[in-house]
Amino acid sequence: MTERAASKPRFDAVTIGASAGGVEALSELLPRLPADLRASIVVVLHLPRERPSMLAEVFARRCALAVREAHDKDALRPGTVYFAPPDYHVLFDRGPQIALSTEALVQYSRPSIDVAFESAAELFRERLLAMVLTGANEDGAKGLRTVQECGGTTIVQSPQTAKSSLMPASALRSVRADHVLPLEDIATLMLAFHREGRL
Amino acid sequence: MDAEEVSEADISPLDTFDIELRLLVDAVYLRYHYDFRRYAMASLKRRMTAAMSQFDCRTLSQLQDKVLHEPTVFSALLNYLTVQVSEMFRDPGYFLALRTSVLPLLRTYPSLKIWVAGCSTGEEAYSLAILLHEEGLLSRSLIYATDINPHALKKAEAGVYEIDRIAEFTDNHRKSGSTHSLSEYYTAAYDHAVFDAALKKHLVFSDHSLATDTVFAEVQFVSCRNVLIYFDRELQDRAVGLFRDALCRKGFLGIGAKESLGLSAHSEAFDKVAREHRIFQKKA
Numbered sequence: 311m312t313e314r315a316a317s318k319p320r321f322d323a324v325t326i327g328a329s330a331g332g333v334e335a336l337s338e339l340l341p342r343l344p345a346d347l348r349a350s351i352v353v354v355l356h357l358p359r360e361r362p363s364m365l366a367e368v369f370a371r372r373c374a375l376a377v378r379e380a381h382d383k384d385a386l387r388p389g390t391v392y393f394a395p396p397d398y399h400v401l402f403d404r405g406p407q408i409a410l411s412t413e414a415l416v417q418y419s420r421p422s423i424d425v426a427f428e429s430a431a432e433l434f435r436e437r438l439l440a441m442v443l444t445g446a447n448e449d450g451a452k453g454l455r456t457v458q459e460c461g462g463t464t465i466v467q468s469p470q471t472a473k474s475s476l477m478p479a480s481a482l483r484s485v486r487a488d489h490v491l492p493l494e495d496i497a498t499l500m501l502a503f504h505r506e507g508r509l
Numbered sequence: 510m511d512a513e514e515v516s517e518a519d520i521s522p523l524d525t526f527d528i529e530l531r532l533l534v535d536a537v538y539l540r541y542h543y544d545f546r547r548y549a550m551a552s553l554k555r556r557m558t559a560a561m562s563q564f565d566c567r568t569l570s571q572l573q574d575k576v577l578h579e580p581t582v583f584s585a586l587l588n589y590l591t592v593q594v595s596e597m598f599r600d601p602g603y604f605l606a607l608r609t610s611v612l613p614l615l616r617t618y619p620s621l622k623i624w625v626a627g628c629s630t631g632e633e634a635y636s637l638a639i640l641l642h643e644e645g646l647l648s649r650s651l652i653y654a655t656d657i658n659p660h661a662l663k664k665a666e667a668g669v670y671e672i673d674r675i676a677e678f679t680d681n682h683r684k685s686g687s688t689h690s691l692s693e694y695y696t697a698a699y700d701h702a703v704f705d706a707a708l709k710k711h712l713v714f715s716d717h718s719l720a721t722d723t724v725f726a727e728v729q730f731v732s733c734r735n736v737l738i739y740f741d742r743e744l745q746d747r748a749v750g751l752f753r754d755a756l757c758r759k760g761f762l763g764i765g766a767k768e769s770l771g772l773s774a775h776s777e778a779f780d781k782v783a784r785e786h787r788i789f790q791k792k793a
Contacts, residue, residue, distance in 0.1 A: 360680075381767045382738045383745075395767050401551035403741075409551035410767050412735045414594050429551050432524075 320508045321349045321463070322406070322437040323386065324500075325430045327423030327453070329356040329445030331473025333365070335493055336443075337372065340391060342497040345374040349439070349509050350386040352400060352408075354426045356419050356445070359397040366393050384408040394421035401429035417449035427453025436461035439509070441496065443467045445477025451484035458485045465489045465496055529569035530557060536573050537590070541583055543657060544720040545590055547744035553590070560589035584660075591658045592739060595632040596674070597691075598681030600766050603734070604640055605686040606786040611761050612644050615729055621650040622728040624755060626719060626748070627736030628654035631665025631712075636682075637732060638708040639694055643687055647711055653726060655717035666714045668704035675702050719748040724755045731756060734787075735765040742772065749775045753791060762789045 328335055332355045340351075357363050363379065370377040373391065378384075380392040386406045394400040399411040399421050409429075416422035423442070427450065430438050440457040442450040444467060458464050464487045469475035471492040482490065489499060503509035523531075530553065534545040545553065557569060564582060566572040575582045598604055615621055621641075625634045634654035641647040656662050670678075675691070682691040695702040717725065719736070731752045737745045752762050753775050762779060764787045770776040779789035 379767075381769060382765075383742065383769070383772065398767055399552075401555065403549055403551045409549045410738045411552040411555075411592070412594055412738070412765075413552065413556070413592055425555070429555065432554070433551075 318506075318508060319436045321439045321503065323402075323430055323434045323439070324349050324351040324509070325427055325438065325440045325457075326351065326353045326443065327355075327427065327441070327445070327450040327477075328353070328443040329419075329447055329449065329474065329477055331444035332356070334473065335467070336369065338493045339443075339497050339500075340369055340375065340377075341372045343373070343375055343500060344504060345376075345389055347375060347389045347504060347509060348507075350388060350406075351375070351391045352380065352386075352394070352426065352430070353391060354394045354400060354421045354423045356421075356447075356449070357396045359420060361396065363393065363396050369393070380408045380410070382408060382410040394426065396421075399425040401425065402433045404433070406433060417447060419447070419449050423450035424453035428456045431457040431460040431462055434462065436463075438462035439465070439503070441465035441467070442478055442481040443493070444472035444474045446474040447477060448480040450477055451480040454481050454487070455484045458487075463488050465491065465499070467496065468492050526554065526569060529573070530554060533557070533569050533573045533576070536577055537583065537586075540577055542721070543587070543590070544718065547720060547741045547747075549739055549741050552592070552739060556589045556592070560586055563589070587658050588660060591629070591656075591661065593629050593658070593661050595629045596681065597632045597636045597670075597678035598685045599633070599636075599734070600786070601681045601684035601686075603763065603766070603786045603788075604636065605684070606783040606788055607640060607763070608644065608686050610783050611730065611763075611788060612640075612646065614759075615761070616644075616646060618729055619649065621646060621730070622726055623650060623652045623730045623732070624726070624728045624752075625652060625654040626717075626731060626733040626752070628656050628665055628714065629658070629661045631661075631668060631714065632670070632678075633732060633734065634665065634712055634714070635668060635694075635704055635708060636685075638711055639682070639687075639691075640685070641711075642694075642708070643689055647708075650711055652712050653728070654712055654714050656714075657716065657718045657720075659716065662714050662716065666709075668709055669701050670704075672697060672700045672702055719751060720744055724751055726755065727757055728755050728760065729757055730761045730763070732763045734763060735768070737764060737768050746774045749773045753778050756791045758791060758793050760791045762791065763787060764789075
């Protein structure tokens, strides 16, 4: 087990995409993660574009991890969760650091999960863990495929356990995901990665 | 981060696409004197990927070949190198904060000069003209709106926007604290809204590069929102340095809601006025 784990990459970043039902899903997942996680977590959750998001404040109170809203040029810190701000795409530049963009909506969304995943995939390659959770549109399916093509590890919430199954089902049509699991088991898997020193 | 935590992404070699991208922006600079060399790479990569498919190129090297030998291709590529997405009264809270915290002070000047840097297709410049009109300041104001993209400037000068965008503009305008209707400022013609000549009289659109040009006037207020996000830190510093030099003592600077001056070499030169809306005032 140790030997196998050693041959597997350590993750520098985790990207999580979710839409309808996402807040509840993240509430089951993020509070279970320990403060000494080595990777940074970036969450792209579809939100109304015209008003400020309270997600960072809400989750900061519930999580052992540090939680903040992603701002342009923020350096990605270990053990920190970054929420994509409403009405901006989140991308990643060498550093690694956050790069925001106000370019056109993708999949009717800004932030778009596809945009964030594709950018993260190209920067972090096999050191990226990306997951698509509950949601009622097809954003994330294309991005998750790019993650896999670049050598990253992919997780999809099992559609039958998702509040909204369309987004995870679309992701599964797009990629043969490495793991298809209910939320509870995704948290358990992440804790196992953490124990192996990979996360 | 300690040494152990240095990410692979820091030290990994450039992949072929990154190399081609650097060569492309060098070529553009040498041939056309447009300087994208200090742009943030992440979104530029995305836009160049879209350009490759638009110009039917399999690689960025092929695109570079076309760009060097066909000036019309470069002209069209400018719409990919720059970002033209904009809307009127984007982040209405910013305009509300201008009404309450900035205009009362700007009102004390006998004449006003305002610089909208990176104005793209003009939405922000028209929004400010409307705001000044509603606050009774437009008649003594001049708004310089600058950009590097000639296609965008041409559209800005025309002040004509697709009618299906007006609903969003109207909603934003209402939330900006206005007691007027946006329809007072435009005439609908078929599927377009044409903004009034009375606003345009106070708008000067011109070509200016934050990467290569210098300060052209003294102004009391600079609005530059969601432009700095497309620059790397070095170019951000250059741009903010220009704003600092252009602003009069106690002049104001507004930047995008998720942008910051915190790490800029010039952050010490400014005080925060409206923190949440990223409005700063140059120190006396």
